[in-house]
Amino acid sequence: MTALLTLTVLVLVAIAIWQMTKIFELSQTRTEYDEIANDSDNKNNGYLLFAFLIFIYGITIFSFAKYYKMLLPEAASEHGADYDQLMWVSFAIIFFVQTITQALLHYFGYKYRGQKGRKALFFADNDRLEFIWTIIPVIVLAGLILWGLYTWTNIMDINEDDDPLVVELYAQQFNWTARYGGDDNVLGEANVRLIDIANANVLGLDESDPNAEDDIIVKELHLPVGRKVNFKMRSQDVLHSAYMPHFRAQMNCVPGMITQFSFTPTVTTEEMRLNPDVVDKVKRTNAIRAQKAAEGIPNNDPWEFDYILLCNKICGKSHYNMQMKIIVETEEEFNKWLAEQKTFKETVMVDDTEQVLNLEDDADIELSETASVE
Numbered sequence: 313m314t315a316l317l318t319l320t321v322l323v324l325v326a327i328a329i330w331q332m333t334k335i336f337e338l339s340q341t342r343t344e345y346d347e348i349a350n351d352s353d354n355k356n357n358g359y360l361l362f363a364f365l366i367f368i369y370g371i372t373i374f375s376f377a378k379y380y381k382m383l384l385p386e387a388a389s390e391h392g393a394d395y396d397q398l399m400w401v402s403f404a405i406i407f408f409v410q411t412i413t414q415a416l417l418h419y420f421g422y423k424y425r426g427q428k429g430r431k432a433l434f435f436a437d438n439d440r441l442e443f444i445w446t447i448i449p450v451i452v453l454a455g456l457i458l459w460g461l462y463t464w465t466n467i468m469d470i471n472e473d474d475d476p477l478v479v480e481l482y483a484q485q486f487n488w489t490a491r492y493g494g495d496d497n498v499l500g501e502a503n504v505r506l507i508d509i510a511n512a513n514v515l516g517l518d519e520s521d522p523n524a525e526d527d528i529i530v531k532e533l534h535l536p537v538g539r540k541v542n543f544k545m546r547s548q549d550v551l552h553s554a555y556m557p558h559f560r561a562q563m564n565c566v567p568g569m570i571t572q573f574s575f576t577p578t579v580t581t582e583e584m585r586l587n588p589d590v591v592d593k594v595k596r597t598n599a600i601r602a603q604k605a606a607e608g609i610p611n612n613d614p615w616e617f618d619y620i621l622l623c624n625k626i627c628g629k630s631h632y633n634m635q636m637k638i639i640v641e642t643e644e645e646f647n648k649w650l651a652e653q654k655t656f657k658e659t660v661m662v663d664d665t666e667q668v669l670n671l672e673d674d675a676d677i678e679l680s681e682t683a684s685v686e
């Protein structure tokens with residue numbers, strides 16, 4: 313706040329000085345009107361163009377050198393490599409073209425600066441030149457767009473081939489819930505109108521749908537490595553966006569409809585923790601955390617890398633913290649974890665059963681025990 317105020321004061325003082333200089337200039341009687349640029353002004357502006365050129369090249373190189381490490385590590389999904397390749401080729405073309413065109417632009421600005429007695433050349437058109445500067449961008453852009461469309465179509469080809477694992481991602485202000493189809497890998501019907509908080513049916517599953525019985529609802533997303541996952545996204549309230557940066561995946565979650573995304577994780581959490589980029593990032597982050605902890609700032613325990621699902625639509629005041637941990641593990645570890653989770657029937661529907669069977673005295677104790685399990 314103090315810095316902002318100081319800055320505001322400095323800017324205002326600068327404006328005041330500038331205005332006073334103008335008043336001073338206007339009060340002088342002059343023979344020559346010097347608001348028109350002369351040769352020396354034009355030359356200085358020409359040099360300033362070169363200075364600006366050096367500045368933009370410099371800041372580009374500086375940004376890449378300093379912030380390159382902020383980029384994501386290698387992709388952890390099958391399609392991620394294609395996606396990254398498309399991005400890097402686009403980057404390379406943009407940097408190549410920008411480097412050349414900016415140099416030409418600024419050089420010609422300097423070369424053909426205004427000079428007393430020099431007249432601009434009248435140059436109507438040149439078909440060959442126009443053809444060249446039209447056809448090159450057309451070919452390059454058409455190539456990039458076609459390649460992009462091809463990649464996009466491949467990524468968005470969501471099908472049931474190769475026995476994909478079906479997972480629902482449920483978004484609400486401000487958290488994520490995941491649901492697995494259970495033994496049959498089929499998600500039961502669900503609708504926000506069926507949400508029954510009192511009965512802990514938080515996702516609005518249809519209790520009359522047999523497919524819902526073995527559904528598993530969790531707050532931590534586990535995925536088996538090497539198996540295709542078909543995500544089905546729902547939102548309870550506003551637009552959210554399921555963003556899994558390490559897998560190069562993002563899809564909007566729209567109230568009233570189911571959106572989809574599909575990818576195959578290729579790197580387990582354990583393997584990714586050994587990735588040199590990740591090791592470096594963890595080291596840097598923990599150095600900052602250690603420093604903050606030493607200064608007595610709370611919540612600065614050492615951090616360990618984990619994949620993450622983030623919300624990427626500004627959906628409200630706690631949007632910044634709308635996230636869920638993702639763990640990619642081997643098929644055996646995944647199956648073991650899944651087997652330990654309670655099904656929808658075991659958690660929610662048990663209450664109804666208990667109510668019915670409670671009428672029989674003998675069954676009472678046993679069922680109460682089951683029912684008390686969260």
Ligand SMILES: [Cu+2]
Pocket residue numbers: 483484485486551552553623624625626627628631634
């Ligand atoms: Cu959100």
